[in-house]
Amino acid sequence: MRQRRAEYLRRRATAGRYNQGMKRLDISGNPRIPVLVELTGSMRRHTEPAALFEEFFSTLRTAYGNRCYAMVSTEGLPPGSYRMLRMCTHDGRELARWTSAGGPVLSGGVIGAAISNGPQIIHDLDIRHDEALGEALAGFRSLISARVVANRFGIDWVIVLDARPDGFTERDLEELILRGNLVAAMIDNLAMARELALANERIRSEIERIGRIQRALLPESLPDIPGLRLAASYRTFDRAGGDFYDVSPLPGRPAGAANDGRWALLIGDVSGHGPAAAVVMAMFHAIFHTYPVRPGGPAEVLAHVNRHLCDKRIENSFVTAFLGFYDPGTRVLRYCRAGHEPPVLKDFTHRGAPRRLDAPGGLPLGIIPDANYTEAEATLRPGQTLILYTDGVIDARRPDGVPFGIEGIEDALVACSGEAQCAVNHIIGALEAHQLGQRPGDDQTVVAVQVTEEP
Incomplete structure (x- = not known):
């Protein structure tokens, strides 16, 4: 305290010497x-x-x-x-x-x-x-x-x-x-500045419109599938995003005939985010839903989408996707991963360790026209819940840079009942706690598929 006071007095004395001889003019x-x-x-x-x-x-x-x-x-x-x-x-x-x-x-x-x-x-x-x-x-x-x-x-x-x-x-x-x-x-x-503000407002309005159109391509509600219960969470980084998911019945043969009983479970992620990603997502949606024949398996559908995306020259964009064909009668899920993160399969009946459906499938879509895609198969049992997600979930970081990771999903399921909505709620809650209020750096989508005893 004494040292600070002495320094203060020294500065005042120095300032007084500088002020000697100054004359302030009257400008009043x-x-x-x-x-x-x-x-x-x-x-x-x-x-x-x-x-x-x-x-x-x-x-x-x-x-x-x-x-x-x-x-x-x-x-x-x-x-x-x-x-x-x-x-x-x-x-x-x-x-x-x-x-x-x-x-x-x-x-x-x-x-x-x-x-x-x-x-x-x-x-x-x-x-x-x-x-x-x-x-x-x-x-x-x-x-x-x-x-x-x-x-x-x-x-x-x-x-x-x-x-x-x-x-x-x-x-x-x-x-x-x-x-x-x-x-x-x-x-x-x-x-x-005013013109720029008006231009930004017009751009913001257009982006919001793109976002509304893009969200309209997502399922308005999840369907009732025998033996399954579904829940989903979809959150975009920007007003428009590149994440997408879909659950839809596979068409029968010939075209226009009744559904063949199988269901397509799809989740995907366009690289980047914002309007450009939303446009590519809309292209994927159109190509996927206009597949011309009754598909034999998910690999041939993803190969078809890949060829068309490459033909469209989507610049530096690409798409990761997981596509599974689920048969409620046999509970068999045939799936293919095109560079997408492996889904997590958790058995809540026996409280076993989570399993990852990580069989290799192929490259992300839109990179190489003649890329090959392979399939794998899993038989689902009552009491299990399958978690599909995009990389915006596992790449989300704490302020110190630690990612949420697949482990964050698996840890969030420990206290969950296994019900589809419970699984989604626990994952999103753990994700928000991990981010500590920070804005996500990417779109975040989670889809939970619960297998029940119902036929």
Whole structure:
């Protein structure tokens, strides 16, 4: 404590030596300084370019008194010609006001001279004989003119007129050049920011629409399958995602005939996330559901989808998928994995260790047109629950970087009854606890398939 106080006193003594001989000037008599300070503060408050423009114009009148202020456009006009956009006196009386496209084209005269050769100071004016503006500006005897940067209001020049014959100095012109261009740039940046916000809003709206369409391709409700109970959780990283799942009956033979009794259990994940992944997911959905013949097994269907995705040139995207054909009569699940994570099969009757359906199947879809896919088979028993999931689940990380992993799924099932909805709830609960409130880095989908005693 004593050391800090000694350091404080030493600094005060040093500061006092530096302050010796300083003289503070009295600026309280300058009425323009508080007005200009208010202008700079108001620039941060305005969100509308037009409002900022009006604030600037009003401040000029207040700060500089009995003067006339004009703004003109020269875009697309020959030298010496102009359109008068705005002209008003210090008391706010409008002498002219036009849009950038609507004002008449004028030429020559005092304004034409003021904008002909760069920034200017002109004293001893006699405007009475100016054909265009003589009547309106007859009482003004000097002017300064400054060119401003391109802006959304089409203003190319700012001109200030004074009733005194020598009303301006070089310093006045310097201030006008600086102030006019700074405000013009701010107005332009504000307009650009507003346009960008509107564009982002349109993009956000389109992405949300894509997301709604993409979610409409998922099952509205899970079907009733003899001997199975189903539950699912689907959460996207963005408004649109690349995860998908489906449970649908396989068509009979010939086309249009009754279902052949088997059911397709599908889960997949398009690389990346967002609208691009959602589009590829929609392509997969269309190809999968238009398979032209009664499928013999899941491998031939995935090979078909793979060829079509490769033909569509989906750039650097690819799709991982697990497709199983389940026969309720025999409880046999024939499945194929195309680069997808192995499902977890847990026996809740005997509380045995989870088993992973990790038989190799083939590469992710959309990479090599002639890739080969192989099948495996598992016979499911009552009391077992099959967990399908995407990599967004197992890759989810704690703040310290530790992933949830397949072990996180298996651990979440320890305290579960084995019912499908219970399994989903436990996995999602454990996943959220693992992430500690962090936003997921990918889409997360879980599908639970419970095998019951029912035939």
